[in-house]
């Protein structure tokens with residue numbers, strides 16, 4: 001295993017940030033590897049535009065790394081970079097005025113041994129419908145659902161990113177889920 | 186169904202749907218799902234949501250790393266660190282306490298979206314008030330300023 005591969009496995013985000021502050025580019029590369037998917041999805045969940053979400057993901061890392069000297073670890077690096085991405089995406093919304101609806105590449109449902117191809121296709125169709133229905137949720141409810149389920153963020157982290165308390169993030173999540181169930185019926 | 190058990194289970198549902206739970210938690214939650222249609226339905230919905238999450242483009246990480254590691258951004262990043270050090274020194278010299286706590290302010294600049302590779306520098310994030318005022322200084326001028334600040338702080342405001 002090379003030094004970089006070893007670092008990728010064993011170093012925490014906080015250790016990588018400290019290395020990044022001293023100009024260690026490989027540490028920054030590992031942070032990108034770990035978090036670019038979540039950063040992209042956070043941007044996409046706000047923008048609904050794949051190309052714009054990629055631009056925002058790129059800008060978020062540039063801005064995050066440039067401001068890293070001010071990062072003192074009160075929040076996790078993940079929350080920090082996702083918050084920057086969300087703010088960048090909101091900035092885009094403010095500038096261009098509205099979200100653009102586009103077809104988005106979705107993850108394929110995992111085909112398990114107990115589900116045949118037909119059932120897997122039905123699940124894929126229902127999953128795509130669920131994602132479309134989520135567009136009808138108020139933004140904080142939708143983002144709470146996306147961040148909690150897709151990224152596994154705690155309600156505290158969700159709250160930090162959407163600008164709410166932990167309790168409000170929890171309420172937004174459960175209201176969002178309940179509303180989504182109604183929409184899916 | 187016991188309300189407390191439902192509440193406990195519902196907290197776990199997002200991680201269960203995404204396969205992020207430990208085996209013992211899965212076993213406990215599954216026991217509950219066998220007897221609670223309400224929670225079972227919520228798990229099914231959470232699974233649909235997770236199944237439809239977006240996948241990032243395969244080349245996105247490489248694209249980001251190429252830009253982050255580009256000489257322009259690297260220089261800006263290192264220069265920004267120096268600038269921040271200068272401002273911090275300035276703050277010490279004038280007994281100013283800067284608020285640099287925690288996360289970035291919510292309303293960040295709106296400039297990121299249309300950035301092109303030749304114009305990657307982003308202006309004030311509000312992290313360190315006044316830092317961009319030093320942007321016009323050359324490295325030599327900045328080094329001189331730092332020297333002066335060192336003299337100022339060591340001689341100074343007791």
Ligand SMILES: [Zn+2]
Pocket residue numbers: 186190191192194217221223224225
């Ligand atoms: Zn239940």
